[in-house]
Amino acid sequence: MAGALLEVEGLRAAYGPSQVLHGIDFAVEEGGITALLGANGAGKTTTLRAVCGMVDRSGSIRFGGQPIEKDSTESIVGLGVAHVPEGRGTFVKLSVEENLRIGAYGRRARDGVAADMERMYQHFPKLAERRTQQAGTLSGGEQQMLAIARALMLRPRLLVLDEPSFGLGPLIVASIFEIMGAVRRDDRVSILLVEQNAALALELADRAYLIETGRVVMSGSAKDFRDNEQVRRSYLGY
């Protein structure tokens, strides 16, 4: 797996005494989209949080070839990892514009922030209309767009998305996934995606991993997953 942007080997994590991840291996290729699939409570969110240093973890995590398993969340963000957490992490009392500006807080190159903000408004015209509104007044779909836009303001190399479709209607989900595809093409961003909606995730992703109770039980290309009888029956529902 040489040349992968993110390489994770033997990742373990625990909340206090209860071990949640029991040695997970996966990778995200440069410019690729990797999806983590699995049932509720399998450890997908914990995996993302472990990558970003939000839980106690051990094992090897390499980002751009550099070990980051001992780094703090803030330094990992500084390397170019933008994480949109479960529940979107909106700063509800800040305006839409301030949410975008805060997204650029961790980035090294300070120039071009204003230009990037305009670019986000082009990607997400809804946000442009609401730029001075308090973010808490946005609808769920708009908040998800804001969260992705905020993450992109970092000019990340890796975008980490936790359940971007959660709680949203199918039309909005479709448009968000469309935008993510565009973002990957235009911004050359790699994406690590956790998604309940496996069919949708496999459409977008090129690699996928299936996680059950803290272990990877299957990995392969998105096509392999789509063709696999068992995955289809348990996770895709056709």
Place this chain on the structure above:
Amino acid sequence: MAATSGLATIPVAASGTNWRRIGVAVAIAAALVLPWLVSDYRVFQFTLAGSYAVALLGLNLLTGYNGQISLGHGAFFAIGGYTAAILMHRLGVPYYLTILPAGAAAFIVGVLFGLPALRLENLYLALVTLSMAVATPQFLKYFDHWTGGSQGIVLRKPAAPTWLPIGNDKWLYYQMLVVLLIVFWAGSNLLAGRTGRALVALRDHPISATVMGINPVFYKTCAFGVSAMFTGIAGAMAAIATGFVAPDSFNVFLSISFLVGSVVGGIATVAGAVFGGFFIQFIPNLANDISDAAPWAIYGLFLLAFMYAMPTGIAGFIRTMAVRYAPKFRTAVGEQPTSQPGSHS
């Protein structure tokens, strides 16, 4: 200081194990002998320490067991002290008849204060009680017709009956010891039984406790009332022993020294009240030689040090040691609710 470690075991008497009974017996014996071993001035100091212990038992009951933070127990101490002083000075009531009315007055004010307090989150209760402590001296000075203003009230110290061959200080000490034993007996019974469990349940799991049928209004108001009553009784004891009450001795720092004593002794324990009482009586005396401000600097450092290093206080520390080195003790201490300061929020 033999009495210190001995008295510690008073609270654990409830469970009926031998260790505790022996401890209590040794403690009481030591307390009885003590006045004959030290100077009269020391006897007076021990009397005061005993009154602080009673006040701290009240504070521990409220803040330690029930989790309602009070930074203003000096105000209840003042109510007790002034009730006793006014009854003696203005109405000529004999001193020994003033202790119960002092407790009753503090109980009533405590209940009245406890009712609005029910609706407050812990932090804001702390804020309100701290404000109460700050406002107390000014309030006392204002009603100078009753309180004697900033001059306060000077009382005649009770004298021993002529047929008794002991000095006034010893006489007072023994009487106050009786009061202390009664209050601690009542307090530890209360806390070891149904009521104690209800208070702890409301502290740690307020919602499930309420669902299980523990009436929070009743128990929390009662905790406030009884706590204030104990501290009021202590105030009367101290007023009688010193023969003097004045507004400035009931300032915010008195309330804070109660918090210090409570934390150092062990805030959710009965025995801790005794250690705390000794601490706030004797530690400032030792430090006073360095500077007027030194006792307070030491109080502050002790607060922080205990917070970080020994959050269960002296009583909790002794219990931990006892469990570690004397396995038999384990059964004796098992059911005592211990808690770090605020292991609940």
Place this chain on the structure above:
Amino acid sequence: MTQLTQQILSGVATGAIYASLALALVMIHQATESVNFAQGEMAMFSTYIAWSLVQVGTPFWIAFVLTVVISFIGGVLIERIIVRPVENAPVLSHVIVFIGLLVIFSAVAGWIFTYTVKQFPSPFPTKPLLGGAVTGHDLGVIGVTFVMLILLFLFFRFTPLGLAMRAAAQNPESARLVGIRVGWMLAIGWGLAAAVGAVAGIMVAPILFLDPHMMSGVLLYAFAAALLGGISSPGGAVLGGLIVGVLENLVGTYLIASELKLTMALALIIIVLVVKPSGLFGAHAVKRV
């Protein structure tokens, strides 16, 4: 009528001081959901620093700026060293640590500077202005507080650091995920609160005179101001401070003897908490239990 105007104006001046200290309390409350009971004593200690600087011949305004800077650094250090270990501890632990700080500052001030009451110079002309309606000091206090409030507003509103501090206070986890060092934001918040408190102390000292217990009454009024305005609202705290200051003067003159001022503040605190826990301008209520 002149007396009324005079009472209101001098009420606004003291109110500005209460507003400053209330703002310091609210800043820490925003970020940590707790109330720093030592805020008043920290301000008192800062004032002693200013006094010492003036004593050794430092010009007033240089002493003022130096004190504000020293207080800021002190506040940052206190958060890093003393408050941080109990960051996630229960309320009672916070309360105990804050009371510990209160006691230590009070004791150290008494130790170094003694309990003798000291005169503190006012940088403003003391002669009455506007036909006796207001003193120069009162106007100066109002002016200094106003400038400070504007600066704080600009800082929080328009600088990246101010924005990051607001973000960290609102949603610490999400703030870390955009690369904000939340722990440092808290420390800077403590520093700013200490600096604001220092200004309040320096402004009030010429009126109250300087002694280690100088701020305990002021703190009570700041509590009342913060709660009245709404502890979740910085603007509310400022308005609350002004209201409390004016109210204190009017009630003290026309209704209740000024010897009961502290009791009045206590009553106000209890009434607000029981009747309207969110305060006049607060967004969400102080939680009831």
